[in-house]
Amino acid sequence: xxxxVEYTRTAPGSTISKIVVxxxxxxxxxxxxxxxxxxxxxxxxxxxxxxDANSIDDATLIASAESCPTKAILLYGTDGSLVFPK
Amino acid sequence: xxxxxxxxxxxxxxxxxxxxxxxxxxxxVIIGGGIAGTTAAETIRxxxxxxxxxxxxxxxxxxxxRVLLSKPAWVLGEQxxxxxxxxxxxxxxxxxIHLFRGLSATALNPDSKQVxxxxxxxLEYKKLLLATGAHAxxxxxxxxxxxxxxxxxxxxxxxxxxxxxxxxxKHVVMIGSSCVxxxxxxxxxxxxxxxxxxxxxxxxxxxxxxxxxxxxxERVLDEKGVEVIRETEVAEVxxxxxxxxxxxxxxxxxxxxxxxxxIGVDLPVGWIQSAGIATHRGIYANDYLETNVPNIxxxxxxxxxxxxxxxxxxxxxxWMSARLQGEIAGKxxxxxxxxxxxxxxxxxxxxxNTIGWTGDVRPLPDRTIIHYPTPEPNTYCRIILWNGRxxxxxxxxxxxLMGVMTNLIKSRKDVSGFMSELMxxxxxxxxxxxx
Numbered sequence: 001x002x003x004x005v006e007y008t009r010t011a012p013g014s015t016i017s018k019i020v021v022x023x024x025x026x027x028x029x030x031x032x033x034x035x036x037x038x039x040x041x042x043x044x045x046x047x048x049x050x051x052d053a054n055s056i057d058d059a060t061l062i063a064s065a066e067s068c069p070t071k072a073i074l075l076y077g078t079d080g081s082l083v084f085p086k
Numbered sequence: 087x088x089x090x091x092x093x094x095x096x097x098x099x100x101x102x103x104x105x106x107x108x109x110x111x112x113x114x115v116i117i118g119g120g121i122a123g124t125t126a127a128e129t130i131r132x133x134x135x136x137x138x139x140x141x142x143x144x145x146x147x148x149x150x151x152r153v154l155l156s157k158p159a160w161v162l163g164e165q166x167x168x169x170x171x172x173x174x175x176x177x178x179x180x181x182x183i184h185l186f187r188g189l190s191a192t193a194l195n196p197d198s199k200q201v202x203x204x205x206x207x208x209l210e211y212k213k214l215l216l217a218t219g220a221h222a223x224x225x226x227x228x229x230x231x232x233x234x235x236x237x238x239x240x241x242x243x244x245x246x247x248x249x250x251x252x253x254x255x256k257h258v259v260m261i262g263s264s265c266v267x268x269x270x271x272x273x274x275x276x277x278x279x280x281x282x283x284x285x286x287x288x289x290x291x292x293x294x295x296x297x298x299x300x301x302x303x304e305r306v307l308d309e310k311g312v313e314v315i316r317e318t319e320v321a322e323v324x325x326x327x328x329x330x331x332x333x334x335x336x337x338x339x340x341x342x343x344x345x346x347x348x349i350g351v352d353l354p355v356g357w358i359q360s361a362g363i364a365t366h367r368g369i370y371a372n373d374y375l376e377t378n379v380p381n382i383x384x385x386x387x388x389x390x391x392x393x394x395x396x397x398x399x400x401x402x403x404x405w406m407s408a409r410l411q412g413e414i415a416g417k418x419x420x421x422x423x424x425x426x427x428x429x430x431x432x433x434x435x436x437x438x439n440t441i442g443w444t445g446d447v448r449p450l451p452d453r454t455i456i457h458y459p460t461p462e463p464n465t466y467c468r469i470i471l472w473n474g475r476x477x478x479x480x481x482x483x484x485x486x487l488m489g490v491m492t493n494l495i496k497s498r499k500d501v502s503g504f505m506s507e508l509m510x511x512x513x514x515x516x517x518x519x520x521x
Binding site: 024025027028029030031033034037041042046063066067069070071 | 121151152153154157159165169172405406409410413428429430431432433435440442485486488489492493
């Protein structure tokens with residue numbers, strides 16, 4: 001089973017309701033932090049964790065997931081569909 | 087599945103017979119199929135649904151993660167190999183992006199807006215992006231052509247190294263002291279290999295880390311039994327056909343089975359210079375990533391673009407910057423006018439240590455470098471200032487400070503009034519940006 005952590009997003013007006021970080025895939029390249037500094041941070045195991053799932057708009061959140069060189073960040077829509085990666 | 091074979095439709099619009107070559111017309115031609123070029127194509131397509139887009143890649147693969155190529159779990163096969171692919175074959179077809187594989191550009195004529203490819207075909211463009219990326223520098227040492235001398239730049243290079251690493255333990259000599267060297271040493275050590283590190287530099291990561299910072303890393307290497315030979319040139323690779331060892335300039339001979347030569351990159355810009363594109367260390371661009379020639383942009387590792395914050399041109403040379411430059415160039419090619427501005431940062435990991443570089447960390451003569459004390463053992467932080475502003479920083483085992491540093495750099499705050507507090511560590515970096 002993938003070693004994933006889910007974070008619920010409740011930002012008003014957002015079409016993304018869940019951020020999932022695959023900790024096995026995360027290599028701490030920190031590109032997501034560069035795009036969304038207020039959303040992510042590194043934990044003691046050098047893996048990305050979401051510190052505030054509601055801190056940015058949808059476009060920036062998608063850009064942060066797209067920036068990951070290992071596709072370790074998955075985004076799900078309010079209807080449960082996978083928004084990224086497709 | 088696309089193949090390398092190009093099918094030329096001589097009835098297609100834009101086709102012109104030019105002796106034995108073919109011409110095809112595109113709205114956007116992108117030279118380079120890496121993260122910069124592919125992101126540009128993806129960005130253009132979001133705006134321009136109709137324009138014809140071509141990517142020319144000198145590799146036979148779709149976009150893959152170059153960052154993953156030195157990461158232990160992937161190199162050792164603990165993760166699926168296919169994790170490396172960032173775009174599926176079908177993506178190019180869905181986006182109507184034509185990927186020319188295994189071909190490089192050999193000539194550019196900005197007057198006729200034509201690029202000649204290595205198979206002789208000609209692509210006509212309205213807008214062109216130069217995202218050629220860097221190539222692994224060939225090791226210019228006698229005998230370096232022998233079997234067993236390996237480089238790491240492409241997924242095929244990484245596959246060869248992975249095969250070696252997953253095999254029986256051998257003796258490997260590592261040449262160069264880059265992030266990739268550091269990470270692959272850990273990979274090989276974990277498999278029981280004997281590794282000897284040979285570098286020209288005084289210490290690992292010179293000049294982008296100080297000797298004090300590097301000593302934290304080198305102490306670990308020493309504990310693991312990795313011999314580090316500093317300030318040394320290799321005179322010759324020994325062996326008949328295959329590598330059997332090296333002879334150092336000092337005359338010392340070291341037997342080995344493989345040599346991994348990670349000595350930096352070359353920027354393949356000769357054909358670009360010949361076309362009148364201004365270059366220096368890379369391809370010159372303004373902050374909109376425009377070259378000196380109209381309708382030609384540049385993005386990625388070969389780009390030397392104007393940095394508004396520093397007031398000079400810089401080459402970024404990392405994944406994160408290449409991706410963002412591709413996005414910005416794509417937007418601008420599709421009609422927007424967006425400047426490239428970024429506090430770049432990247433990191434390297436090995437033997438449980440994390441090294442981070444944030445912003446501009448070049449130790450130039452006009453920089454002031456402060457050691458910001460950190461209380462934890464085996465940690466270090468340096469802050470790099472220019473004209474009273476923080477413009478960069480390095481961290482060892484304090485990745486949390488990278489984000490803080492980024493905010494400080496972005497704030498462009500004059501911190502010259504806090505020098506003694508910074509040196510004593512009596513001011514929180516987090517708070518400094520708002521003081």
